[in-house]
Amino acid sequence: MATPATILDGAALARSIRADVAAKIKSIQAAHPKFQPQLTIVQAGKRQDSSTYVRMKAKAADEVGITFKHVHLPTEATVEDVIKVVYELNENDDVSGILVQLPLGDHVGPEGEHLVTEAVSPQKDVDGFHPYNVGHLASRAADPLFIPCTAAAVMHILDSTNIPLAGAHAVVLGRSDIVGNPVAYLLKSRDATVTQCHSRSRNVEELVKIADIVVSAVGKPEFVKGSWLKPGAVVIDVGINFVPDSTKKSGQRLAGDVEFSTASAVASKITPVPGGVGPLTVAMLMANTLQSAERLWNKTHKSW
């Protein structure tokens, strides 16, 4: 009889990171009272999901002692409007981190969003999405100024399990710039053998079967079944999917990419959804903002 998997508690890890960030800020401020990390989010329009994310980030910033600013532009804001704001923030020494909440309005499109992403100074790119930072992440040394928050969250959870990454075979499902790609690059830089699968892959099940570590970020509810897993595999589920559920008042429930009931009987460790990767992502944004504030402070205060 297999032992049920250890459930990896992302919320607890997130609390610990937030506490660390808060303590570090206080300790630096004790010596340097003017040290004050600041995160500015630029949002255009009033998409409900975007506003929810912005609120979550504001709350976390407040909790750890990071000043939070919200530049709220109208839905009609053009690419030029957003870039103008970003340039001002790049030049503003009070700002440690800049995050443009995507998507922007429909009139902006992916091309415009790329322009905006590239307008953010790589030095303040706490999302880690600027091509300069992506290039460093994807290189042999994998040493960017910032690691994208969700990918950093995945790596932090894996590290919390103490499983050796070097030589392990990791199968990453998904190739998004937010999760799949950076996770694959980070695992490779930590000496894992990495197989990356995506919507056009064949034999995904056979490949997952040989993985010591499975990271899924494909956005397909309960796609990965317990029967696909090698016994003892470590499973990180980045999926956030809403599926119809008539037993819920809202008519839907949250499901990951992994069929938890069957997977947790085969895996050795597994993240739940919700309560796994999700809570850690915002905590990682706080860590990135602190890291940026320290780096910028060191640049301007030689007597640090």
Added chain:
Amino acid sequence: MATPATILDGAALARSIRADVAAKIKSIQAAHPKFQPQLTIVQAGKRQDSSTYVRMKAKAADEVGITFKHVHLPTEATVEDVIKVVYELNENDDVSGILVQLPLGDHVGPEGEHLVTEAVSPQKDVDGFHPYNVGHLASRAADPLFIPCTAAAVMHILDSTNIPLAGAHAVVLGRSDIVGNPVAYLLKSRDATVTQCHSRSRNVEELVKIADIVVSAVGKPEFVKGSWLKPGAVVIDVGINFVPDSTKKSGQRLAGDVEFSTASAVASKITPVPGGVGPLTVAMLMANTLQSAERLWNKTHKSW
């Protein structure tokens, strides 16, 4: 009895690319006599291998009608010296492509070489090594201004075979920034499922066994054996290794990463060493330089 593999003739493909580049330059010049691509290589010191590479590139440039300039600095050139030259070339409208021949002197080191690489304008980075271009290559869209030449050569050979990349399982051996990483990212962007192995990987043989496409860039002579391959696999050998051979006047012979004698009996298509990827790399540099010249010309000549 297995049919022996088709041997993929990199030299012939290289001739064809050089001819295409030469014809395109002539055709543009017929309409725009002032159009003149120019490649400048910055070299410091007199390493024999570097000088050989520079000569090969000069010869290819001459053959296709690209102006070739060689900025030859003394071995002692500092990072600042090299960067000063690079900045001048960035600003010089006659220069379409800039390539800093690595390695620089021992006193420069990897950190200094990174600074030099990042000093090259991404717009003239015909090597494709600037983090900005690497970041675009490693992103979902995989659309950099320049693709690193050896990786472009590998993709060109694969395309010449007409084997479908989408859904194929490609195993890439190696994770260098020059070959392994960009090839893995390009194959992924072409919808292959990609497994990347390296010196810390376990079970390399078992992973190679399930690959439809094997690209090896590890620098270990005759590392991949025919018995490792799935029958019918396509094998691209990027290795250039010198091994002792008392029957040769030089006392050594050139060997790839793949044991050709056994692999060619199992693979459906295979590149030889020499005569496979090698000759194509320089041809790709010419194609990158032409592409850059066209892009820069289009920017300054609106009536194009």
